[in-house]
Amino acid sequence: MKTSKSLAAFGALALAASFAANVYAQTTMSKDSMSGMDMSGMKMDKIDKSSMPGMTLDTAANSAKTDGEVRKIDKENQKITLKHGDIKNLDMPGMTMVFKVKDAAMLDKVQVGSKVKFKAEKSDGAIAVTSMELAQ
Numbered sequence: 001m002k003t004s005k006s007l008a009a010f011g012a013l014a015l016a017a018s019f020a021a022n023v024y025a026q027t028t029m030s031k032d033s034m035s036g037m038d039m040s041g042m043k044m045d046k047i048d049k050s051s052m053p054g055m056t057l058d059t060a061a062n063s064a065k066t067d068g069e070v071r072k073i074d075k076e077n078q079k080i081t082l083k084h085g086d087i088k089n090l091d092m093p094g095m096t097m098v099f100k101v102k103d104a105a106m107l108d109k110v111q112v113g114s115k116v117k118f119k120a121e122k123s124d125g126a127i128a129v130t131s132m133e134l135a136q
């Protein structure tokens with residue numbers, strides 16, 4: 001009884017061990033071949049095709065500042081009405097709309113009619129002007 005039990009246990013162990021070893025070998029192998037492909041294939045591809053650094057800079061520059069013209073200033077509620085151009089980072093076409101400003105002090109620098117360059121971002125589900133400067 002005792003012997004057959006431990007034999008069975010040993011058998012199960014050996015089976016499990018060889019199974020694990022098998023899986024390990026397979027996993028290691030497929031990981032190796034995949035990472036090999038990723039490295040030489042995809043990475044180089046990205047750098048060659050889209051020249052990532054250049055594109056990122058371009059996009060950042062384009063979406064960073066939007067042209068606008070001040071239509072109304074509401075210091076009490078920390079809001080500003082801007083006639084604005086396309087806001088690329090928000091996927092918004094040009095229009096006139098009210099923005100919340102992140103910092104009330106931003107409103108002191110501008111007047112109705114001022115041409116500005118501003119950055120708007122979505123935060124807490126609302127769109128807020130996070131930076132604004134007079135356009136030169």
Ligand SMILES: [Cu+2]
Pocket residue numbers: 084092093094095096097
């Ligand atoms: Cu808008």
